[in-house]
Amino acid sequence: MHEAGLMAEAMNKAETLAMQCNADAVAGLTLRVGVLSGVALQALQFAFDAMKPGTVFEQAELRLEQVLPRLSCRDCGMEYAAQERGQRCPVCKGSNTSLLQGGELELAKLELIVREDRTS
Amino acid sequence: MTGTLLHQTLDLSHSLLQHNAGSADANRAFFLEKGLTAISIVSSPGAGKTALLERTLTELRQEIRMGAITGDLQTENDAERLQNRGAPVLQITTGEVCHLEAEMVAKAVEKMDTEGLQLLFIENVGNLVCPAAFDLGERSRVVMLSITEGEDKPLKYPALFAQAELVVVTKCDLTHILDFDMHNLLQNIRRTAPQTKVIMVSARTGHGMTDWYAWLRTQVVPEGWAVVQQA
Numbered sequence: 001m002h003e004a005g006l007m008a009e010a011m012n013k014a015e016t017l018a019m020q021c022n023a024d025a026v027a028g029l030t031l032r033v034g035v036l037s038g039v040a041l042q043a044l045q046f047a048f049d050a051m052k053p054g055t056v057f058e059q060a061e062l063r064l065e066q067v068l069p070r071l072s073c074r075d076c077g078m079e080y081a082a083q084e085r086g087q088r089c090p091v092c093k094g095s096n097t098s099l100l101q102g103g104e105l106e107l108a109k110l111e112l113i114v115r116e117d118r119t120s
Numbered sequence: 121m122t123g124t125l126l127h128q129t130l131d132l133s134h135s136l137l138q139h140n141a142g143s144a145d146a147n148r149a150f151f152l153e154k155g156l157t158a159i160s161i162v163s164s165p166g167a168g169k170t171a172l173l174e175r176t177l178t179e180l181r182q183e184i185r186m187g188a189i190t191g192d193l194q195t196e197n198d199a200e201r202l203q204n205r206g207a208p209v210l211q212i213t214t215g216e217v218c219h220l221e222a223e224m225v226a227k228a229v230e231k232m233d234t235e236g237l238q239l240l241f242i243e244n245v246g247n248l249v250c251p252a253a254f255d256l257g258e259r260s261r262v263v264m265l266s267i268t269e270g271e272d273k274p275l276k277y278p279a280l281f282a283q284a285e286l287v288v289v290t291k292c293d294l295t296h297i298l299d300f301d302m303h304n305l306l307q308n309i310r311r312t313a314p315q316t317k318v319i320m321v322s323a324r325t326g327h328g329m330t331d332w333y334a335w336l337r338t339q340v341v342p343e344g345w346a347v348v349q350q351a
Contacts, residue, residue, distance in 0.1 A: 110130040
């Protein structure tokens, strides 16, 4: 259950950005979560719902974008969709692979509500 | 004065682990400067991290100057077990946190006398899930599993096994009692972590400990190396 700490990190960063933009509130925030990041989406949602009352996120919607894994084969250069780490290359059957995507854990988008006279 | 409310969208790519990554980099720089090799050990609870360290701190003490940081939710039991072996030992009690983070390691190291140390063991909280997300700034990550946990552990927790520089299979003295299929386990490790080295030990009988020590020797920074770097 390390999702609470990660959600807090996302909310801290988002709040800092919201203040820098003189925003009144946050309408939405989007996290990009790789399937292989080891993070459970429900746990992120749970943490967000638990922490948002009384903050700039009170009315905000959390969107969680899943990123499917892709690997590249270091032997033949093939890039392919995979279900798991270390899945063998479909072309040369090699196991010397690296993860191209699917391990992400990012704050990807922030939608702010700003008064017109405060926009810079 | 009230203006019209506008929606403003920021497109970002901010890693949620950035804060931890910064602390981990600072740890790495610190260890490098000291010529100190940090090795983290991750496993499920009860796999035998502390037992392996007990034996290691005792048997290698004449040869390598070692220290240990142990992480647990509660109690100082692990640190107490490792005391009186000539090595500085520090317990981190994380409270509710199920893994170590780089900043916790930095704070522990600050409190510790690391002068002259060559090898620092960082025993993570027993957990095969959450530690995978947190770089501690260690040189190598050792993943440990005991044969009582079953052959399919690497398939169930691939993220962590994929990070292992070395997999240590423990409690190997129980192989015949458990009817354990070692070949199947090795295949499963290969599937998740094709490049990883594997050694098999029993901290109780001492079986395989020489392989573990041989690997540790490859990790230690040679004497005088840090000084050469500065010159």
